Amino acid sequence: MRRSYIWAGLVTVVIAGWLASGYLLPSPPAPSADGTGKAETDKDTSQAFRVRTATLTAQEHTEELVLPGQTEADQRVEVRARTGGIVEKVPHREGDRVEAGAVLCQLDIAERTAALAQARAQLASAQRDFEAAQQLASKKYTSESQLASARAAFDAAQAEVDRIERDIAYTTVTSPIAGIVESRPADLGSFLQVGQACATVTVLDPIVVSAQVSERDVEALSLGMAGSARLVDGQTVEGRLAFISPRADSETRTFRIELDAPNRDERIRAGITARLVLPLKPRSAHRIPSSALTLDERGRVGVMTVDAGGTARFMPLEILAETREGLWVAGLPETVTLITVGQDYVLDGQPVETVPSVLGANTTPAGGLVEAN
Known part of the structure; x- marks a missing residue:
């Protein structure tokens, strides 16, 4: 029980020291004009809060479109x-x-072989009858109708032989x-x-990785663009986009796409769950710690920045990607002074006092900020 009292006392001391340091608290108020020493009681927006900031410059960021998919055979034929x-x-x-x-x-083919022999015998007989009819017809000893009948019998016998031979081939x-x-x-x-x-x-070479892409993202894709797929068993394959459906699925309103990847040893099987990754066109973006995000009075997601006059300004942004190092965002100026600590305690248009800080190469999940000593 005594140990809990000690811990409670230590926590109280730490909090008191932090508040006394001056961060996130307004600067001391100036004396009143009458010299009485009473503080001004203006609105919060006239007070200069002390905040930590970091100056960021835009970088080229390549967005990645990540889609769930699966592997499929390049061809599958039921013979x-x-x-x-x-x-x-x-x-x-x-x-x-x-x-x-x-x-x-x-x-x-035993029965078919016997049938073929019989058909060939009938063909030979029909051929002899036709040849005899031709000779008689040349001497005017038979009519044209008898000659035509003999020809028809010969043609029918020939067709039967061809049919059986084709059937045997099948x-x-x-x-x-x-x-x-x-x-x-x-x-x-x-x-x-x-x-x-x-x-x-x-046919498993190439292996096909198929996925469904939304109406919003399909326009960013093009045939032949490079991509990769990470399979559920840990394998990674690289290939190119070989198919983009010209028609959306009537139920899901998504478009089928296919990535062809080499699979020469045919070790990758069809039906494996995969994550398809397609790099899109690079665009200008900033990487910020996730802890810097805030909301304005309209509920928009953005960050608080500091302009050249030392005034806090809210800027809405678009989140492009989330990584372990932080968030990639778009919508900020090329160079921006970002409030990294204290953004939730200042209002848009409020003067601030800045304390510069730096962002580490590996931002932490809790705040993503490494302060300078």
């Missing part, structure tokens, strides 16, 4: 059967790398692109119907 049949071979497993033209599914289902077999729903011995997927092949 479907163009004819039906029993799956006889599946040369590749899920995860295998395949080249364009690689066989993904081979269907049984029994070999190949990959149209080089990539990785993502899935293979067709199993050995299963019946694959027309239009059913044999396998899905994906």
